Amino acid sequence: MNSNSKADPISLSFHDSCLRMSDVQLLHGPHWLNDQILSFYYEYLSHVKYKTNNDLHFIAPEVTQCMKYMDDQELELLLGQSQATNKPFIFFALNDNESTEAGGTHWSLLVFSRPEKTFYHFDSYGNNNTSNSVELMNKIKELLGQRQAKFRPMRCLQQANGYDCGIHVICMTDHIADYLNRYEMIDGLPPLHIDAVKAKRTELLKLILSLGGKG
Template sequence: MIQYEDVVLQDLDIDTLQQGCFLADKVFAFYFAYLTSTNKTDDVLLVEPTVSIWLARCDQAEASSYAESYKLSTKSLVLFVVNDRDPYCEGDDGTHWSTLVYHRSMNSFIHFDTMKGMNHSAAMKLYEAVKSYMGAGGQAAKLQASKKKKDKKKNARSVCKPSLDVPVTAVAGMPVFRESEDIQQQSNGYDCGLYVLAIAEFICHWFINEMNNIIQDDLVSAVVKEVVDHSVECQMRDKVLGIIRKVGNQKQPN
């Protein structure tokens, strides 16, 4: 057993990193917690599978409460994990993982599915459940960021002046749903979860580069070109297992 942050990995969870196995939910939770703690940015939120699946099923009041607690309306990027589990079944009956990313500056949800079309309906269900809680996106988000910068420059004399900024809500539209048509397709029926982990890792790094004004492709193009290829299937299991072992060794007493 290994504990990292609030995630407890049992041996059975770790065993799913063996070749040919579907990843356990706790492996996603561990890796998301690891990425969050090591990248140290509050502008990216990685939503683990059990929560993503619950959001697609829960009622409006519960979804609203989660959105407020985790400040979905303020995040620049939010990654959800999509699964094709029967929404009326409480068991682990799903057979495929995919990734749904909300990108605020694009005001879009982008679905990355490495088995094209298989999780479309599940992704749409999750999108419909959370889209109204994401806050201002696109041009509205840019205006909001610009306004924050202006506010920082105001001195005490200008505080009482009426604001001429366009209200953010006046230009905020509902985010749209997009399928990433060019995403690499997996070569087998069980490595889908590895692609989700690889995309999560990449968007954390991509966002840091964007904040540091490092020239790069847009998020969708970058994921397609730089992340999702068959090397994920060859390398990601060993990479995650190595991190788990490293964390486990750090927790051992001297």
């Protein structure tokens, strides 16, 4: 990406996220979604859609990425600052990236349910990200007071191409958050419908424009 801000102006600044025009362009075509788009959406869920539901906690992908490489003290501080240690439900947008830099090739979703003492993993491309998600769970479960928590890989809608994993993570986040909002548990979650995935890029573009962003 061009770091020259004149060549790539800001489309939208929203809470802790910043979308440049090149980020928004990813929604126009069959492109892999980057950290910025997922971060923006998690900010929107936190500050707008689920602002009044304190049970749901959305951790931005760049924070999740850093968590993989933090020591216990740093992690404890981070989780404490974000008040995640007591949250009933925590969403992690997870990347297969092996470094602290932005990047990677695949997104999946890890959701911690405190009432069910379980980390649920949703992967739209087989079980590609399982080792990454188990690693993150093992790193944080004690800090969340859940040493005995189980890991449960979930069957979920599979992507039909090589670039829609980020869209699937966003749609699954919506789908699960809506279900939790009503039932306060993940067990029994119905499958995600393909129509939600097909419509999501257009919905995200409309959302960005409605918040004052430029498309």
